[in-house]
Amino acid sequence: MNGAHDMGGVMGFGPVVAEKNEPVFHFEWERRVRAMTMAMGAPMGSNIDQGRFAREDRSPSDYLSKTYYELWFAGLTRMLLDRDLVTAEELRAGLSIHPAKPVPRLLKAEDVASVLAKGRSYERTIQQPARFKTGDRVRARNMHPTGHTRLPRYVRGHIGTVMHTHGAHVFPDSNAAGLGEAPQWLYNIRFTGRELWGEAADPAVTLSVDAWESYLEPIL
Amino acid sequence: MHDDHDHDHGSEMSPMVARVRALETVLTEKGYVDPKALDLIVETYETKIGPRNGAQVVARAWTDPAYKARLMKHATAAIAELGFAGMQGEHMVAVENTDVVHNLVVCTLCSCYPLPVLGLPPVWYKSAPYRSRAVLDPRSVLSEFGLNVPASKEIRVWDSTAEIRYLVIPQRPGGTEGWTVEKLATLVTRDSMIGAGLALDPQTSGASA
Numbered sequence: 001m002n003g004a005h006d007m008g009g010v011m012g013f014g015p016v017v018a019e020k021n022e023p024v025f026h027f028e029w030e031r032r033v034r035a036m037t038m039a040m041g042a043p044m045g046s047n048i049d050q051g052r053f054a055r056e057d058r059s060p061s062d063y064l065s066k067t068y069y070e071l072w073f074a075g076l077t078r079m080l081l082d083r084d085l086v087t088a089e090e091l092r093a094g095l096s097i098h099p100a101k102p103v104p105r106l107l108k109a110e111d112v113a114s115v116l117a118k119g120r121s122y123e124r125t126i127q128q129p130a131r132f133k134t135g136d137r138v139r140a141r142n143m144h145p146t147g148h149t150r151l152p153r154y155v156r157g158h159i160g161t162v163m164h165t166h167g168a169h170v171f172p173d174s175n176a177a178g179l180g181e182a183p184q185w186l187y188n189i190r191f192t193g194r195e196l197w198g199e200a201a202d203p204a205v206t207l208s209v210d211a212w213e214s215y216l217e218p219i220l
Numbered sequence: 221m222h223d224d225h226d227h228d229h230g231s232e233m234s235p236m237v238a239r240v241r242a243l244e245t246v247l248t249e250k251g252y253v254d255p256k257a258l259d260l261i262v263e264t265y266e267t268k269i270g271p272r273n274g275a276q277v278v279a280r281a282w283t284d285p286a287y288k289a290r291l292m293k294h295a296t297a298a299i300a301e302l303g304f305a306g307m308q309g310e311h312m313v314a315v316e317n318t319d320v321v322h323n324l325v326v327c328t329l330c331s332c333y334p335l336p337v338l339g340l341p342p343v344w345y346k347s348a349p350y351r352s353r354a355v356l357d358p359r360s361v362l363s364e365f366g367l368n369v370p371a372s373k374e375i376r377v378w379d380s381t382a383e384i385r386y387l388v389i390p391q392r393p394g395g396t397e398g399w400t401v402e403k404l405a406t407l408v409t410r411d412s413m414i415g416a417g418l419a420l421d422p423q424t425s426g427a428s429a
Contacts, residue, residue, distance in 0.1 A: 004343055008234055008328035008355040008379065013348040016364050018411075022342050029240040034265070034340075035258035038243060043252045048383075052330055068331070068346050072246045073240060086246050094242030096249035109256035119306040121338075122383040150381045152328050154355060165312065166384055177328045197356060207355055210382035 001146050004060035008154040009197070030069040037076045043103035044079055049176035053148035054078045124183035126168040130213070132187055135160045138217040140189065140211060148176030151215040155207075159219060160191040163208060173214055185213040226401060265340050273383075274337035275408035278419075279401045282392040292316065293388065299337060309336035309385055316377065316389040317415070322369050323388045324362070324415035326354035327380040334385035338410060345414065351383045355379060365416045388412065390419040 007013075025031045037051065054075035056063065066074060080086045083101075090097050107115065132138055142157040143149075150172045166186040174182035193205030221356040247253045248336050277299055291298035295312035299305065312334060315323040327333065327410040328351045353361050358375045362368070367374060379387045390412040397406060398423075407425060411417030 005329055007348055007351040008315070010348070010352040011356075013352050016344050016347065016349045016353065016361055018342065018344045018365065018416075024270075024340055025262075027234075027237075029234075029237050031262045031266075032240050032244055032258060034242070034254060035261040036247060038261050039253045039257050048236050056330070064348070066344070070236065071245075073236065078241065080247075085252065086243075086250070090246045091239070091242055094238075094245050096246050100250035100252065103252060106252065107254070107257050109254050109260055112260040112264070113233060116269075117306040119308070119310040121310050123311065126357075150329060152379065152381060154328070166382070167310075169382060172382075186256070186384075188384070202357070202359055202371075202375070205358055205377065207377040207379060209379045210384050212382070 001055060001148070002153060003056050003058070004063040005056035005148070006153050008152045015148045027069075033073045033076065036099070037072050039107045040076060040080070042105040042107045044083055044085065046079055046103045047170075047175050049148055049172040050079065050178070051075060053173075053176040056148070059126065102118075106132055120190050122170045123167045124170060124181065126183050126185075128185075130160045130165055130184070130185040132165070133219070134162050134164060138162060138187075138189060138216040139218055139219055140209075141215055143215070145173060147173060149173050149215075151211060152209065154196055155189075155191060155209055155211075156192055158195050160189040160195070160208075163190045164188040166210065171214070173212075187211055187213070187216070189216070234255075266333075269336060270339035271337075271408075271410035271413065272405070273339075274334070274410075275405040276302055276401070277304070277314075277337060277387065277415065278389055278408045279404035281387045281389055282404055283401050288342045288389075291389070299387075306336045308332070308383075309334050311382075311384045312337075312387060313384055314387050314389050315376070317391050319391075320371075321374045321376055322362075322415065323376045323378065323386075324354060325378045325380065325386045325388060326351060326357050328352070328355055329379075329381060332380035332383075332385065334387055337387055342410070346360060362416065365411065367417055390413040390417075393419050393421050395422045 055071045087098060087102055137159060139159050140151060140155045169186040170181040170184045171184045174180055188208050189211050190206055190208040193201040194203060247332045248255055281291050291314045295314040299312055317323055331341055331346040355377055358377050359369055380386060393407060407420040409417055409420060
């Protein structure tokens with residue numbers, strides 16, 4: 001979706017301000033939100049793309065008025081409510097009123113270290129050969145899907161060069177919608193700053209995105 | 221999304237404190253989460269995983285050409301040789317700063333960051349000012365970090381739009397000949413591995429030969 005999360009090139013946010021000796025978390029509730037979000041992936045049976053979409057799928061004013069971990073909290077509660085794992089009444093009351101639903105898996109304390117250390121590969125094997133190769137000129141499609149997508153607006157319609165083929169990876173647009181992993185070839189595409197931002201742009205800047213095959217069309 | 225921690229978004233007066241506590245109580249009573257598992261996740265990111273990990277990768281690359289060759293070709297495996305792997309580091313790519321190229325990593329769409337080597341990202345990396353301007357005007361963003369990259373030097377911006385995670389290998393500072401890996405690692409800052417800074421200068425950082 002063309003949401004407020006897609007920030008590349010938006011103006012007016014002001015300077016970047018770095019905090020000296022910044023702590024990992026600023027408040028105890030942020031620790032709990034981070035941890036609950038990670039721990040609830042297993043019982044919710046959710047994937048990383050559904051988590052991202054739950055945070056970004058909201059009005060621009062809502063997105064921009066929340067801090068980072070407020071967005072995480074909003075995304076987590078939405079996923080829990082959508083799956084009927086909790087009710088709004090329970091969240092207001094701060095206690096469990098209805099019996100727990102059966103869930104596919106739980107994250108046990110003894111498994112935390114191995115789950116974090118193992119991660120989860122997003123690379124898959126597919127039969128279909130890659131359509132593009134290093135050096136090919138491609139155009140990022142001018143597309144505006146209403147669901148989750150990982151092709152930022154600032155590259156859409158612009159021409160870049162395939163720098164690398166990463167392999168076939170889980171396709172977020174499908175995965176976020178619960179329509180399966182539908183893996184596609186994933187490429188690193190490099191653009192010049194001037195291609196993206198016009199003649200007045202810095203001539204010595206290049207930018208790249210990692211783009212799935214269906215985000216791209218060949219330049220003939 | 222904003223990053224104001226100064227008023228009612230996070231203080232003990234905040235409604236967020238009560239709402240988060242309510243949620244954790246509900247999830248715990250239902251048996252969906254184990255509070256001990258939550259504690260362990262927090263502890264991992266606060267004490268075990270952080271930029272010290274990435275600094276060891278960089279310092280090793282500076283001193284061991286064979287390691288560096290593996291890192292540039294198969295970063296995930298090379299980083300795993302040092303014991304760093306896992307969630308949000310499954311598909312690593314190392315990009316090297318040189319005399320003619322300066323690399324900068326961003327995630328314009330959210331906050332993607334190579335957790336096993338850098339830990340959790342700082343607020344500025346997740347903030348709207350950085351996510352919006354790192355791609356539009358990276359040279360001025362770097363100048364706000366006190367890093368003035370000459371106009372002739374290419375700035376190569378990497379927008380982390382997939383599950384590929386980028387680690388910048390900063391240039392090794394001069395005056396560090398013969399230094400051990402451990403000592404070199406003290407010069408490698410978090411920001412230098414994002415591209416928002418350089419490795420520390422041994423003359424001014426307090427480290428000495």
